[in-house]
Amino acid sequence: MDKDLLFKYNTPGPRYTSYPTVPYWQKTPPTEQKWKELVQDAFLMSNQKEGISLYIHLPFCESLCTYCGCNTRITINHAVEKKYINALLKEWKMYLAVFGDEKPIIRELHLGGGTPTFFSPENLKILINNLLKDCKIHPDAQFGFEAHPGNTTDEHLQALYEVGFRRISIGVQDFNPIVLAVINRHQTFEQVSHLTSKAREIGYDSVNYDIVYGLPMQKSCYMMETMMKVVRLRPDRIAFYSYAHVPWIKPGQRSYTEKDLPDADKKMAIYETGRNALEMAGYKDIGMDHFALETDGLYRANQNGKLHRNFMGYTDTHTQLLIGLGASSISDTWWGYVQNEKKIEDYYQQIEEGLLPIARGHELTREDLIIRKHILRLMTQMETSWSNPNEVCEDFYRGLQRLDELEFDELITMEPYHLKITEKGKAFIRNVCMAFDARLWADLPQTSLFSQTV
Template identity: 80%
Template sequence: MTAWLVLIEDHLHSNTTMDKDLLFKYNTPGPRYTSYPTVPYWQKTPPGEGKWKELVHDAFTFSNLAEGISLYVHLPFCESLCTYCGCNTRITINHAVENKYIDAVLKEWEMYFSVFGENTPVIRELHLGGGTPTFFSPKNLTRLIEGLLKKAIVHPKASFSFEAHPGNTTDEHLVALFNVGFRRISIGVQDFNPLVLAVINRHQTYEQVRHLTEKAREIGYTSVNYDIVYGLPEQRLCSMMQTMMRVIQLKPDRIAFYSYAHIPWIKPGQRNFTELDLPDADKKMAIYETGRNALELAGYQDIGMDHFALETDELYIAQQESRLHRNFMGYTDTRTQLLIGLGASSISDSWWGYVQNEKKVEDYYKRIAANELPITKGHLLSREDLILRKHILNLMTRFETSWHSPSETSEEVYQALDRLSELEADELIEIEPFLLRVTEKGKAFVRNICMAFDARLWADLPQTNLFSQTI
């Protein structure tokens, strides 16, 4: 432990004081850009079901034959509320809800087959998110996946992944999901400090995380991800160092190192603690720097916003081969034209448009029972949206973007370049004719760089709290 602390301190001191100044300078509220436009800037009136089906049909026709399609299934149930969480959840200990919810998801999936026509969907990517997917029993998860795949083809290079809570994911869960094709697991670690976990009402232990990691690898899972959150209540620099030491010892293939998003105006559960319980700006920056430096010293590569991977991991390999992608499921080494979201609050993406399902489980059930796609909001992308989306995606996945033809540029692109002059002066980016490149120093600020391209944000700057801090 002492040797590692010395290494981290040396690594920190090797960075200039300007780096810390930049962290403070650019630590402003900003989107995470799992989409462009971001959800708060979607059109007030969603596309109708007929229009959405047209977009799905067009995207399916192109995507299914080329690389397949992606599925995201939102499983919102949790037995207890983790008070830091910003996800759409339903808290219950009544596991009788499982069957009704699975029936609704499978019926929603069946509705899309009328859009697919006679062509069989090829599943390239499938992700279970939540909530707590492992709230559902192994038997019911098997029923869900087998139902989704019954009339589909699994792509030879398919990627199936799920989010796992260490406190309730059993060996039986791991075996059942492995048997239906899952090879990737994302474990919600957040922090190993018992005090921090108690404050955020997260019931799990280091031993559970270690067992889950080792058992998954023993069964045959090929990729293990850890989610780590910095800026949590009662979090300290020393505890983050201890957490990172344990993380490095277990050596997950990839790590998502997120900034805690304090949004109590949206998530009332976060009112169980106050801003006084959170590390202040100086301490949060120190926690971030320490965690990031520990990962870099351990051989993890920065592959995009908040994400790190070993050089043997598919995310890093995909970035090196310029095929890394980012969507509503986060970073992925698979890119498809069509992503269909199933379940309450899920978001679908046809590239030319987005829709989101009803957030409340009861409203979702009503729409499904009425044989309606449960769309509650959405957005049809304009030509300018599509151009800016491409540049933001390039920056998020390649740390550079270029514009060589009329289809890649617009007045908004040149306005974005004007906004980037200060970041260029701070050596966070390099601008050449028709090319913008993020420097090594600028990688930590990629959200800020993307914000310059967010024409809708600049046209209507938020007057109230809307986004979390960028760092």
């Protein structure tokens, strides 16, 4: 990669799992009544046509992985499981009341964390069976969960398979013991290997690995060793994403300093080492930070123009309505977002009072919806067009005026009513999207909000 371009464009910027991004949501969230109306409208449009999606946030972990940017609660007290499950089911019951007499058709279900496998296999089955008892399952439903190799047992795999799960995402991060020690991640290659083979033996049809580049103490040679082991185990897809250093948000990241992190040049060399290894092994580059085998659904979605991006990252399914359950989870109706209370005690209090636990949210304006559509296309298709007059607004035209330098540097190509990100520009996709981020430009941050774009 051109070092001058890297220096020029490696600035703080959003990952664009939503637009507007969370820091730029309205100061006052939609009222509970307004949110219920947005949910009801989206449900009526989405349920019979494509079903709906569920994301369930399970925040508990037995130890803190210091690199992690997720909302977590560290504890070894497993008595917390039942109380949290009861709260989730009460929250879901409130949404069922909003849906009315029509049963929700579940198209996608994902367990995220935290560490979902902190919960016992028995309690996970109780949770899922109770969530689904008043639902229909879409014939093409996709159920997936995040698994920590250090605590996911064969019993976890079997229990979740029995309630419909066929996808597993394994948090590998790196196989190098020096890197794992610094980020307080306790797992081995043997555990990952066993988890992968056991999942396939049971019948899981999609195995994903999360690999992170830019971690403290990480080197290109370490990444090559990691990728050699990854290729040997042959997961179906890989999320290969940049470490986000945000110690002002996640104090756990202060257990090491910026001096322990690879600089921009070394970080990009680590990425290119990993990317080259994956491509030589037959993995195809998908979107901004994913790779997949040609037999995987993510690759097919990318080829068919059906790749989607939401708060869970890239996905090969898309429903208009995504309901997030649990502390800090985010819901999306397309016209609006809300995020639940982050602090578990605040989440419990709202649930006990019979209220949806909304902490913040945003109702999208016409301009937001137009910009969102273009940013989503750029993030999933690497291009966008605007011949339709309903897909332009003043904010969009202002974004076009910010593209001259990106075009000069050959990161994009421009034609009448069409923009395409070049192969060289893929590494700077977040910068291209930032050009259209009207809310960012209207209120440029005076303090650190985002991680570096490269």
